[in-house]
Amino acid sequence: MNSREPPGTGSAAPLPTTAFIRSNAVSSVPNAACPEPIVLTWCLYEQVIIMLGKLLMWIVSASLACVMHAQSQSNEPEAVTKPEAVTFCALRKNPKVWDHKFIRVTGYVTHGYEESSIVDPACGDYRDGSEVWMEYGGRIGSETMYFGPISPRNRENNLVVEGISLSLLNDAQLQKLDGMLQSMQYSRGVVVVRATVEGHFFSGRPSKDGNNTTFGGFGHFACCTLFVIEKVDSVSDAPLDEEEKKHFAEAFHLPPPLPPAPRKHR
Numbered sequence: 001m002n003s004r005e006p007p008g009t010g011s012a013a014p015l016p017t018t019a020f021i022r023s024n025a026v027s028s029v030p031n032a033a034c035p036e037p038i039v040l041t042w043c044l045y046e047q048v049i050i051m052l053g054k055l056l057m058w059i060v061s062a063s064l065a066c067v068m069h070a071q072s073q074s075n076e077p078e079a080v081t082k083p084e085a086v087t088f089c090a091l092r093k094n095p096k097v098w099d100h101k102f103i104r105v106t107g108y109v110t111h112g113y114e115e116s117s118i119v120d121p122a123c124g125d126y127r128d129g130s131e132v133w134m135e136y137g138g139r140i141g142s143e144t145m146y147f148g149p150i151s152p153r154n155r156e157n158n159l160v161v162e163g164i165s166l167s168l169l170n171d172a173q174l175q176k177l178d179g180m181l182q183s184m185q186y187s188r189g190v191v192v193v194r195a196t197v198e199g200h201f202f203s204g205r206p207s208k209d210g211n212n213t214t215f216g217g218f219g220h221f222a223c224c225t226l227f228v229i230e231k232v233d234s235v236s237d238a239p240l241d242e243e244e245k246k247h248f249a250e251a252f253h254l255p256p257p258l259p260p261a262p263r264k265h266r
Contacts, residue, residue, distance in 0.1 A: 083198045088132075089123040095130045095203035095215040095225045100164065104198045104233065108248075109134060111181035112190035114220050116144040116151070118197075118227055121247045130203075133219030135159065137199060137230040138168025142181075146220040159228065161202055166228045173232040180235070192248050194236040202226040 083104040091098055091105060107120040111134075118132045136142050137159050141151040159166045168174070180193045204217030204225050218226035240248070 088118065088120040091132065091201065091227075092123055092130055095201075096206070098201045099203040100162070100200065102198070102200055102230075104196065105227070106196040107194070108244075109177065109181065109193050109195050109197070110190060110248075111142065111144065114144075114146040115190055116142050116146070116219070117224070119248075119251065121244065130215045131219075131224040132201075133224035133226050135218075135226065135228050136168055136178075137166035137228045138170065140168055140170065140178075161200070161226065161228060164200060166200055167230055169231045171232075173235060174229075177232050177235045190248070192240060192244075194238070196233040197227075197229045197231065198233060199228045199230040202228070 081102055083102045085104045086098060086101075088105050088107040091103070105118065107118045110117045110119060116134045118134050134142065135144075135151060139155040139158060141153050141155060141159075143153040144151045158168075177193060177195055177197075181191050183191060202218065202225060203215045204222075206213050206215050215225050216222050218224050
């Protein structure tokens, strides 16, 4: 008796036990037909795996590109803001023009009791016009005693004036200037040192006295405009000459310096 085939199978060969594994031909053609239910399931599974693999490769490539871009940006030199050079006389004459500006100025830096200023005898009388109070930026204070918020020697954070954070380059030039200003080597503790400095300037508020308009709001009794030292370019080692000593003695209401003592002849 001839063996009978199961109904509905026709002459098709039975499905092998490994038919659920895709052949190379099917895996290489994304839209290949998968006629059997088990084979179709694995077709979709492998397509998902392939898509996830491509997505992962794209994420890794994008991440590496971002890292390389960040490294290239960090290796580029930071833009350095250059100060605008201004004479001290121009600064006193037109304070509002230089308000909030980063500038370089040469003058005489002074320090003492109720005194911390930048001055220049060449600009006329010390009390004529807007005076310029001096303070350090960064975390180092001038430690000036005056009527107002006393400047501490050390700060927890950088000095902030009118919303501007002010740093300070603590190098050999700063230490030289500060060492001289803190030495109290002149009469009544007023020290005068010629220096070129960089920093931000603040004009403060205008006030009118007759026909004269001056600016202030900083320093002793809110007397002055403000210059915040952020970098010291140079410090002069030359002592004051007699004319300079006389000028500053009058400016600070000090007795004039004594004339040189005559030499004794043996």
